[in-house]
Amino acid sequence: MLTKTLQESWSQFLEFIVEHCSATEYENWFASIRVLDASGEEIQLEVPNIFVQEYLLENYKKDLCAFLPIRPSGEPAIRFVIATSQKKILLPAPLPVAEPQEQGAPHPDLKLNPFYTFNHFIEGPANQFVKSAAMGVASRPGKSYNPLFIHGGVGLGKTHLLHGIGHYIRENHKKLRIHCITTEGFINDLVDHLRNKSIDKMKRFYRSLDVLLVDDIQFLQSRLNFEEEFCNTFESLINQNKQIIITSDKPPGQLKLSERLIARMEWGLVAHIGVPDLETRVAILQHKAEQKGFRLPQKIAFFIAEHIFNNVRQLEGAINRLSAYCRLMGLDMTEDVVHKTLAELFQYSPHKKISVENILKSVATIFGVRVNDLRGDSRTKAIAFPRQVAMYLAKEMINESLMRLSSAFGGKTHSTLLHAWKKIANQVETDEMLRRQIDMARRNLEV
Numbered sequence: 001m002l003t004k005t006l007q008e009s010w011s012q013f014l015e016f017i018v019e020h021c022s023a024t025e026y027e028n029w030f031a032s033i034r035v036l037d038a039s040g041e042e043i044q045l046e047v048p049n050i051f052v053q054e055y056l057l058e059n060y061k062k063d064l065c066a067f068l069p070i071r072p073s074g075e076p077a078i079r080f081v082i083a084t085s086q087k088k089i090l091l092p093a094p095l096p097v098a099e100p101q102e103q104g105a106p107h108p109d110l111k112l113n114p115f116y117t118f119n120h121f122i123e124g125p126a127n128q129f130v131k132s133a134a135m136g137v138a139s140r141p142g143k144s145y146n147p148l149f150i151h152g153g154v155g156l157g158k159t160h161l162l163h164g165i166g167h168y169i170r171e172n173h174k175k176l177r178i179h180c181i182t183t184e185g186f187i188n189d190l191v192d193h194l195r196n197k198s199i200d201k202m203k204r205f206y207r208s209l210d211v212l213l214v215d216d217i218q219f220l221q222s223r224l225n226f227e228e229e230f231c232n233t234f235e236s237l238i239n240q241n242k243q244i245i246i247t248s249d250k251p252p253g254q255l256k257l258s259e260r261l262i263a264r265m266e267w268g269l270v271a272h273i274g275v276p277d278l279e280t281r282v283a284i285l286q287h288k289a290e291q292k293g294f295r296l297p298q299k300i301a302f303f304i305a306e307h308i309f310n311n312v313r314q315l316e317g318a319i320n321r322l323s324a325y326c327r328l329m330g331l332d333m334t335e336d337v338v339h340k341t342l343a344e345l346f347q348y349s350p351h352k353k354i355s356v357e358n359i360l361k362s363v364a365t366i367f368g369v370r371v372n373d374l375r376g377d378s379r380t381k382a383i384a385f386p387r388q389v390a391m392y393l394a395k396e397m398i399n400e401s402l403m404r405l406s407s408a409f410g411g412k413t414h415s416t417l418l419h420a421w422k423k424i425a426n427q428v429e430t431d432e433m434l435r436r437q438i439d440m441a442r443r444n445l446e447v
Helices: 004-020 023-029 050-067 084-089 128-139 158-172 183-195 199-207 224-239 259-265 278-291 298-307 312-329 335-345 356-367 371-375 381-397 402-407 414-427 432-446
Strands: 034-038 043-047 078-082 148-151 178-182 211-215 243-248 269-272
Touching: 004 034, 004 043, 004 050, 023 050, 043 050, 050 078, 050 298, 128 148, 128 158, 128 243, 128 269, 148 158, 158 178, 158 211, 158 243, 178 183, 183 199, 183 211, 183 224, 199 224, 224 243, 224 259, 278 298, 278 312, 278 432, 298 312, 298 335, 298 432, 312 335, 356 371, 356 381, 356 432, 371 381, 381 402, 381 414, 381 432, 402 414, 414 432
Parallel strands: 043 078, 148 243, 148 269, 178 211, 211 243
Antiparallel strands: 034 043
């Protein structure tokens, strides 16, 4: 039975956290923690993995000690339990050996990356919607969003979601015929059948599918003959209520394809997958490191995530390179070692003109407030503190007079802005959470 006092103390700690971190950080690091038990001396918390435990102790030890009992050693009186269910997602189970195929069963040549499953996909604000759409399609093929068109930059997880849909359908809709192919593969397939004069065989195969997964449709541009055959296949399947999922580096309207095919692809749901934010990138790094069986210190994960931010695939490459280098050279992971090993992967955003309006939008997003509130006169801490952060960033990043900058904050005086700048500049030296929030705002403004 839970001790009421400790349970209330933990609830008060969470209320404190909600006020001092972004919604994304709370969702990634705190929302999954569960109170299992409590006594008069300690509280027992279930965490999904060791990284959440380390994150708590490395970043919030002082705050935990303020809300919870303290052991003689000075540590907060917490006993952590790693959730056993989470261990199942570290490595995917071997795919089942295919039984003799019945009529209507999945195609035996279906090739899917065993690591590209929904369980291995790290979810964050930039990809939450598209993952939900992918899971909806996988749960009810041909009955929810058809076609589903996923677009986004290189290395952000489009192929991962495509294969995740394939895995889910194969495991939960065993009678459906599935085919996953790249656009280049489709073109090569068509060329081979034309050469062998067996094009009718190819048409029968594709038109008999229940689910067609097509990767990188942008490679169909400027190939009119191949585009026509793909469009015919597309229409045949859609008319039979068969599911089609397509990925691309651009939305349909920006592709150099026929209006007919673009219109077909826009029939269903067009979903964008964006660049993951800092906390999501850290979670991806931790997950990749855990898959490879080594511990990635929290500070190192943040250091890498702060310097590699446009490509999830590069995050995985960074983990591979770093782990190999440290093991071969017998070195511990430090920021110096990381910089030496990964410097060529680090990304630096070109500077662009930054306005107070953009700063207000970035800060409002991070702190979960409205832009109008930041310009207003509210002195509540939830509004006043983000406003001071915005003022600090404005003075740091915009080469304008204090008078002009302060007037952009709803007519505040230059002394108010200067006071805010001094306060945040002092606090950022000792407040690690604030430093990360400001770094995140800077990157959002520079991307």
